[in-house]
Amino acid sequence: SAVISQKPSRDICQRGTSLTIQCQVDSQVTMMFWYRQQPGQSLTLIATANQGSEATYESGFVIDKFPISRPNLTFSTLTVSNMSPEDSSIYLCSVEPAEGNTIYFGEGSWLTVV
């Protein structure tokens, strides 16, 4: 299994500011993903965080708005830039360890933009 720590767990942010969410895993993992879950909705993939290179973004998500870093196999960050109330959401880090078929989620970061 993998234990994932996400920070911050919750935050209230001012419109126009940016916030960086951190995801730390207790073991090296092959894949790391970032999802968004808007109120009452299911999970939507933002991007795949690639170790040592630029993230791979899904349609509708761009690097300028959601810059992602992954400097090593255990850590990644997601920044939500120039926030608006529409960015109020849960942001979830997800990992796939090399050895198994289970995909794990961090505890989530609950962001409210006012």
Added chain:
Amino acid sequence: GQNIDQPTEMTATEGAIVQINCTYQTSGFNGLFWYQQHAGEAPTFLSYNVLDGLEEKGRFSSFLSRSKGYSYLLLKELQMKDSASYLCAVKPPKAGTALIFGKGTTLSVSS
């Protein structure tokens, strides 16, 4: 295209059995996951099926039919704490690709 369908809401009573269905139409398939998500919390892993048949794990069981593009999650001896959203997700065949999630089924268990 990718399409995963689940009922939006279900209700049941304590002690009962409930079956949550999931149908999928995806370009390729490498397994199906079920997650439980309580309000205000992150999803937690329940089951993974890649071969046809039934996987039993305590009160929860998950079934897969790849030829029909169909899965279900069976919850027995329902408890109030089982009130949650249940998410069906398909793993694409390409290595390193993320799960594709259905919209989730909100289950309400009453006494």
